[in-house]
Amino acid sequence: MFSCNRYRTALDARPQKGKRSRVAVVAPRLLIVALSGLIALPLAESTQPVTAGKQKKSKTITRIFASNGQVDIPGAGTTGPANPYPTTIDVDAFGKYKKVKITDVNLTLRGLEHQHTENIDVMLVHGARRALVMGDPGNGTDVSDLTITLDDEAGADLPDGAVLTSGVFRPGNQSGTDDFPAPAPIPDGNVTLSTFDGANPDGQWQLFVNDDAAGNTGRLSNGWQLEITAKAKTGKDKKHKK
Numbered sequence: 001m002f003s004c005n006r007y008r009t010a011l012d013a014r015p016q017k018g019k020r021s022r023v024a025v026v027a028p029r030l031l032i033v034a035l036s037g038l039i040a041l042p043l044a045e046s047t048q049p050v051t052a053g054k055q056k057k058s059k060t061i062t063r064i065f066a067s068n069g070q071v072d073i074p075g076a077g078t079t080g081p082a083n084p085y086p087t088t089i090d091v092d093a094f095g096k097y098k099k100v101k102i103t104d105v106n107l108t109l110r111g112l113e114h115q116h117t118e119n120i121d122v123m124l125v126h127g128a129r130r131a132l133v134m135g136d137p138g139n140g141t142d143v144s145d146l147t148i149t150l151d152d153e154a155g156a157d158l159p160d161g162a163v164l165t166s167g168v169f170r171p172g173n174q175s176g177t178d179d180f181p182a183p184a185p186i187p188d189g190n191v192t193l194s195t196f197d198g199a200n201p202d203g204q205w206q207l208f209v210n211d212d213a214a215g216n217t218g219r220l221s222n223g224w225q226l227e228i229t230a231k232a233k234t235g236k237d238k239k240h241k242k
């Protein structure tokens with residue numbers, strides 16, 4: 001799990017635009033868990049009001065959502081779709097903002113273990129947008145309890161042919177074309193998380209995980225999480241509520 005300090009540090013590192021910029025980090029808060037752990041849990045909220053010009057004002061909001069349930073890779077046997085498939089996070093947190101658009105998405109896979117990580121393909125879907133963010137990473141080394149964060153701005157690519165370790169990596173598909181069983185959409189060639197930039201963050205996010213080779217299995221022991229940053233226009237008629 002991450003501590004709040006990670007997010008505070010990330011926010012502090014951002015360019016501070018305008019004299020009234022500020023950072024407020026709200027400590028993680030416990031919410032009710034129900035229905036097999038698949039319910040999205042807002043874990044933390046950070047806001048960064050930005051003053052841009054005399055007339056138009058915008059606010060940058062970063063929030064974290066998680067699905068804590070275990071995801072078996074694959075769901076049965078040694079190859080095929082994970083269970084659940086897809087695993088989902090329903091985001092309903094930005095409706096109070098006007099003209100909200102995603103500016104950054106980071107995806108974290110929590111408690112990843114697998115006997116051969118090159119079996120794993122992962123596609124993130126939101127609306128009509130999709131990104132094959134991880135395909136056949138690592139090698140045949142049996143790994144466990146990994147925390148893998150996929151971030152376009154990371155300084156390293158996912159390992160290819162070398163052991164997969166915990167860390168922050170750029171999304172990547174090591175093997176070219178990958179097929180995902182229905183009901184997954186057909187991959188459209190997008191890999192980066194910037195695929196979702198410009199979209200409204202609210203709505204369902206689906207994570208399709210597929211094991212593409214016979215033999216060897218694993219799981220996401222602690223599910224997955226999304227860190228979504230969005231920019232919203234603010235006005236006198238619709239102020240942000242704390």
Ligand SMILES: [Ca+2]
Pocket residue numbers: 119120121135136175177178212
């Ligand atoms: Ca593959």
Ligand SMILES: [Ca+2]
Pocket residue numbers: 104105106151152153
């Ligand atoms: Ca990012």
Ligand SMILES: [Ca+2]
Pocket residue numbers: 074078079119211212213214215216217
């Ligand atoms: Ca397998």
